[in-house]
Structures are given as C-alpha cells and as structure tokens.
Amino acid sequence: MENNNVGPASLRRLLLPSQICLIFYVLLLLLLTVFSPTVRSSASPELQIISAERRVDLSSHIIRVSLTLKVENVGTSSASEILLAFPPTQVDHLAWIKAAALVGKRKKKSSLPLDVKPSNVPDGPNGTKYYSVFLVNQLGSGESISLEVLYVLTHSLEPFPVEISQSESQLVYYRDSALILSPYHIRSQETSFRTPTNRVESFTRVEPTDRSGTELKYGPYEERSSYSYSPVIIHFENNNPFAVVEELVREIEISHWGNLQITDHFKLAHAGARQKGGFSRVEYQSRQPFSGSSSFKHILAELPPRVHSVYYRDDIGNISSSRLRIGSKKSELLIEPRYPLFGGWKATFVVGYGIPVQDFLFESSDGARYLNYSFGCPLAETVVDKLTIKVVLPEGSEDPSAVVPFQLEQRLEKKHSYLDVVGRTVVVLEKKNVVPEHNSPFQVHYKFNPIFMLAEPLMLVSAFFLLFAASIAYLHMDLAICKS
Numbered sequence: 001m002e003n004n005n006v007g008p009a010s011l012r013r014l015l016l017p018s019q020i021c022l023i024f025y026v027l028l029l030l031l032l033t034v035f036s037p038t039v040r041s042s043a044s045p046e047l048q049i050i051s052a053e054r055r056v057d058l059s060s061h062i063i064r065v066s067l068t069l070k071v072e073n074v075g076t077s078s079a080s081e082i083l084l085a086f087p088p089t090q091v092d093h094l095a096w097i098k099a100a101a102l103v104g105k106r107k108k109k110s111s112l113p114l115d116v117k118p119s120n121v122p123d124g125p126n127g128t129k130y131y132s133v134f135l136v137n138q139l140g141s142g143e144s145i146s147l148e149v150l151y152v153l154t155h156s157l158e159p160f161p162v163e164i165s166q167s168e169s170q171l172v173y174y175r176d177s178a179l180i181l182s183p184y185h186i187r188s189q190e191t192s193f194r195t196p197t198n199r200v201e202s203f204t205r206v207e208p209t210d211r212s213g214t215e216l217k218y219g220p221y222e223e224r225s226s227y228s229y230s231p232v233i234i235h236f237e238n239n240n241p242f243a244v245v246e247e248l249v250r251e252i253e254i255s256h257w258g259n260l261q262i263t264d265h266f267k268l269a270h271a272g273a274r275q276k277g278g279f280s281r282v283e284y285q286s287r288q289p290f291s292g293s294s295s296f297k298h299i300l301a302e303l304p305p306r307v308h309s310v311y312y313r314d315d316i317g318n319i320s321s322s323r324l325r326i327g328s329k330k331s332e333l334l335i336e337p338r339y340p341l342f343g344g345w346k347a348t349f350v351v352g353y354g355i356p357v358q359d360f361l362f363e364s365s366d367g368a369r370y371l372n373y374s375f376g377c378p379l380a381e382t383v384v385d386k387l388t389i390k391v392v393l394p395e396g397s398e399d400p401s402a403v404v405p406f407q408l409e410q411r412l413e414k415k416h417s418y419l420d421v422v423g424r425t426v427v428v429l430e431k432k433n434v435v436p437e438h439n440s441p442f443q444v445h446y447k448f449n450p451i452f453m454l455a456e457p458l459m460l461v462s463a464f465f466l467l468f469a470a471s472i473a474y475l476h477m478d479l480a481i482c483k484s
C-alpha cells in the first residue's frame with residue numbers, strides 16, 4: 001500500500017533537509033567535474049615527445065638548427081597540429097623555418113613538407129612563443145609521427161671581446177638551452193653543437209656533457225617535463241666572414257625588347273668584433289693568413305647564366321678587380337671591395353648586369369605574362385637585414401600581382417624615365433631578415449597590350465623628328481639672319 005503512493009509529497013517526507021543538501025552537493029560536484037578546465041584539457045589533444053634530437057650548426061654566422069622529433073598522441077582525441085616553442089629572444093632572430101613529416105620505413109624514407117606558421121596560441125611561460133606545424137592527416141589517439149624541423153637564426157653570435165686587433169682571432173658567445181624548449185613532456189633528448197674549429201674557450205656543463213673536436217654534446221636527458229629550460233653559454237672561435245647586407249635594393253627592369261636589366265645596390269657590413277687600432281696593410285699582406293683572419297677581402301656573388309654587360313662600381317667609380325666566370329648553369333662574380341672589410345667596417349657598391357629576357361619572362365596559359373626570378377641575395381652566406389625588390393614592368397602593363405612563397409610586404413609605385421609616356425608600374429616587395437634559404441623562385445604576373453611595344457620606338461621617332469624639325473627651323477632662322 002505504502003509503495004503505491006510514493007509521490008513527490010511522500011518523498012519529501014522521507015528525506016531530511018540535510019539529505020537534500022547532500023544530493024545537491026553531489027550534483028554540483030558532478031557538474032564541476034564535467035565542465036572543469038582540467039577535464040576539458042584532456043579533450044584537447046595531449047601530446048608527448050618520445051625522442052628529440054637537435055643539431056645546432058655554429059660554423060657560420062648564420063645558425064642552422066635541425067630538430068628531429070618523434071611525437072606521440074597520448075590523449076583520447078586526435079591532434080591536427082604540433083606546437084614548436086621558442087624563447088622570445090630567439091623568435092626575434094628566427095629568419096626561416098620549415099617542417100616535414102618523415103614517412104615510410106628505413107630505406108624508403110621520404111619527407112612530406114608541412115605548413116608551419118606563427119601560432120595564435122597565447123604566449124607561454126616566460127614569454128615563450130609558438131609556431132604551429134599543421135599535420136596533413138590527424139594524429140589519432142595512440143599514434144605517433146616523426147617530424148623534421150629546420151630553422152635559421154641570424155644575429156645570434158655575440159663577439160667577445162667586442163674589439164680585437166688585426167692579429168687576433170675572433171671569439172663569440174652563443175646562448176641557448178641544453179634542454180629543448182617545448183610545451184610537451186620529452187621522454188628522451190639530445191643536443192649537439194658544432195663549432196667551426198677545435199678552439200672552444202669555455203662552455204656550460206649540464207651533465208652529461210661531452211666535447212670531442214668540433215662537437216659539443218649535451219644529453220641524453222630523460223623524462224623532462226614541459227617548459228624545462230637550462231641555459232648554456234658557449235664561447236668559441238669563429239673567423240668566418242660575418243657578412244651582413246644592411247640594405248639591398250634590387251631593381252629588375254623588364255623590357256620586351258629583349259633585355260632584363262638588374263641593378264643591385266648593396267650596403268655591406270662586417271658584423272663581427274670591431275677592429276681595434278689602425279689597419280696595417282703591410283702586416284695584412286705579409287702575414288697572411290694569420291693577420292686579419294676574421295676579415296674578408298672578397299665575396300662571391302652568384303649570377304644567372306648568360307649575363308652580359310656586368311659592371312661593379314662604388315662611389316669613386318668602376319672597380320675592375322672583380323672576376324667574372326660565366327657558366328652554363330650559373331655565373332660567378334668575385335666582388336673585391338677596395339679594402340678588406342674588418343669588424344664594423346662597411347662598403348657601399350652597385351652591381352649591374354643584363355640577361356636575355358626570354359630566360360626569365362614567360363607567357364601563362366591565359367595570355368598574361370610573368371617574370372619568374374630568384375628571390376634573395378646573390379652574395380654567398382650573407383644575411384640581408386632589409387631587402388627591397390623593385391620589379392619595373394614595361395609601360396602599359398596592367399593588373400600586376402606577385403606570388404612569393406613566404407610572407408612579405410608588397411606595394412605598387414610609379415616610375416618615369418625618359419621616353420616614357422604614362423610611366424611604368426613598379427611592384428615593390430620588401431622583406432626583413434633574409435637568409436640564403438630564401439633564394440627560391442618568385443613570380444610577378446601582369447597583362448600587357450602589345451600595342452605598347454610601339455610606344456618606345458614611336459617616342460624615339462617623334463623625338464628624333466622633333467629634333468630634326470627644330471634643327472631645320474634653326475637653320476632657316478640662321479639663314480634669315482645672314483641675309484639681313
């Protein structure tokens with residue numbers, strides 16, 4: 001009987017107020033656990049690095065780092081991106097980054113390029129910045145992937161002593177961490193630094209640390225938690241030319257009459273330890289190669305094959321002491337400034353040349369034209385702080401657009417030269433912190449009405465005709481004066 005009338009009223013009678021409180025409390029706890037942040041983060045992918053190997057090449061003044069990571073998804077949901085972490089000081093000097101997934105087994109290994117972009121994840125502890133590597137296929141729970149990351153750092157070697165005399169060798173500091181900075185737990189890791197010579201003045205020890213010849217090895221370190229960091233300083237000899245182009249302005253002028261005219265304006269500097277005391281040419285020449293070992297006398301520029309009318313001049317005039325070797329794949333110009341460059345010294349010069357236009361100008365399927373030329377600086381192993389490329393299109397070109405494989409600033413300008421009627425459109429591309437890795441092809445597309453091909457000769461003819469008419473008039477006037 002009693003069981004039959006268990007209604008809300010009888011239930012209320014059965015439960016004491018304290019028991020109701022307890023039920024509410026349990027319900028609240030349940031709600032909290034479902035929506036609490038800790039539980040929610042397990043809904044976002046949980047990754048772990050099984051093994052990491054980092055190789056830092058310090059042999060030039062451009063630092064190249066290669067990082068091999070084996071990442072495992074230890075969470076329950078699948079992951080579509082992997083975060084790479086950089087300390088804020090490194091991010092400012094990061095010039096270039098590339099990532100690839102290693103696929104296939106042993107002999108048939110190949111790499112699949114992946115997109116890497118600055119991440120919009122908020123900064124981590126101590127200002128850590130992130131880059132996202134976007135995976136082609138989602139990484140499911142329990143799966144793992146091998147990644148290869150390459151990146152390039154510039155202006156990261158600090159000369160110490162800051163000033164050296166002509167006979168001294170250049171020593172520099174490099175600062176990094178013995179442990180790889182990562183938002184993920186790293187189970188096993190190892191880092192090696194390669195110095196240019198055997199001369200290493202000092203280095204921080206984070207046991208196990210081992211040095212043999214030009215290799216300095218940190219690790220292996222096991223089970224390091226996320227954001228582990230252990231600063232190290234390496235002080236070593238580096239006499240490689242610290243060639244920095246503070247500014248390079250390259251002008252590429254297209255003429256449909258058969259020529260591509262390139263003019264490069266360089267502002268080159270030696271960014272190594274400053275030269276102390278005067279420069280002695282006698283000592284420099286008699287004590288080679290020991291005197292001024294960190295200086296450089298010449299620098300190699302790589303030009304396209306089939307270059308012609310090459311010139312090289314500075315403020316004073318033409319410099320003839322440059323050697324040009326023309327090859328079928330590339331040409332090489334050995335640029336030799338008037339004096340060797342020591343730390344802190346600068347040289348400003350211009351290199352110009354012509355190339356047959358058909359080597360770099362093509363017609364696309366829709367009838368438009370495009371220039372396909374190499375981005376970057378022609379000088380070997382050089383950092384360009386600021387690169388400006390100006391592509392001067394022929395008169396009458398329309399709808400210009402540039403296709404460049406990385407982010408940079410673009411704008412349009414107008415240029416007027418003699419024989420121009422309406423002026424030429426100039427596509428301006430600007431990029432900071434450029435390294436040799438940026439030397440990849442870029443394209444500038446535009447539409448062109450062939451009637452404009454006649455503009456230049458017409459202007460020439462009319463100018464000639466005007467001159468002719470003027471001289472006739474002058475002669476007539478002259479005669480008139482003679483007669484009177």
Ligand SMILES: *[C@@H]1O[C@H](CO)[C@@H](O)[C@H](O)[C@H]1NC(C)=O
Nearest residue numbers: 124125126127226227228229
């Ligand atoms: C932040 O930097 C300080 C000082 O360098 C260091 O002691 C601390 O452990 C760092 N914190 C994290 C989370 O990395």
Ligand SMILES: *[C@@H]1O[C@H](CO)[C@@H](O)[C@H](O)[C@H]1NC(C)=O
Nearest residue numbers: 309310311312313317318319
């Ligand atoms: C410099 O060299 C270029 C090309 O060889 C030549 O056209 C020009 O006249 C020279 N200028 C001077 C000042 O010698």
Ligand SMILES: *[C@@H]1O[C@H](CO)[C@@H](O)[C@H](O)[C@H]1NC(C)=O
Nearest residue numbers: 362370372373374441442443
């Ligand atoms: C541009 O030239 C490079 C070789 O210099 C070539 O590999 C690439 O396919 C060319 N791109 C276009 C769009 O023609």
